[in-house]
Amino acid sequence: MKNPNDSFLKGRLRSLKFALRGAFLLITTEHSIMVQFSIAVLITIFGFVMQISATEWMFQLLAIGMVLVAESLNTGIEKLSDFIHPDYHKRIGFIKDISAGAATFAAIIAVIIGLIIYIPKFS
Numbered sequence: 778m779k780n781p782n783d784s785f786l787k788g789r790l791r792s793l794k795f796a797l798r799g800a801f802l803l804i805t806t807e808h809s810i811m812v813q814f815s816i817a818v819l820i821t822i823f824g825f826v827m828q829i830s831a832t833e834w835m836f837q838l839l840a841i842g843m844v845l846v847a848e849s850l851n852t853g854i855e856k857l858s859d860f861i862h863p864d865y866h867k868r869i870g871f872i873k874d875i876s877a878g879a880a881t882f883a884a885i886i887a888v889i890i891g892l893i894i895y896i897p898k899f900s
């Protein structure tokens with residue numbers, strides 16, 4: 778929550794502290810993020826092993842970031858939905874489905890980027 782007595786810099790630092798805590802919570806408590814984060818670590822190690830180029834690193838990192846961001850926002854929407862309406866409701870189901878759909882778009886594009894980077898290295 779905002780403290781009206783905070784200076785601009787103090788306010789930004791407070792927000793950064795909360796944001797980092799959120800990232801830590803996502804990685805340590807949310808199974809879907811744990812899975813995606815583990816894949817991100819593995820594919821990063823693989824990038825070093827295969828000695829991918831600077832351009833390939835940029836696309837790989839963008840793909841990893843895109844998936845983690847989409848999956849994290851999806852988790853947030855799921856949590857918010859469960860808080861607002863814990864019981865079964867068709868519209869909550871729809872909201873969760875399309876939120877998961879957004880994460881799926883990110884995952885599909887990331888897989889395509891991975892194939893474009895690595896397939897030529899094995900052929």
Ligand SMILES: Nc1ncnc2c1ncn2[C@@H]1O[C@H](COP(=O)(O)OP(=O)(O)OP(=O)(O)O)[C@@H](O)[C@H]1O
Pocket residue numbers: 809852855862863864865866867868869870871873874877
């Ligand atoms: N309250 C609800 N009302 C209607 N449908 C729901 C509700 N909760 C979940 N669903 C349906 O179940 C699906 C899975 O929901 P859930 O919240 O378990 O997400 P999940 O992706 O399985 O969770 P996680 O990311 O933790 O693995 C939703 O996409 C939706 O179709």
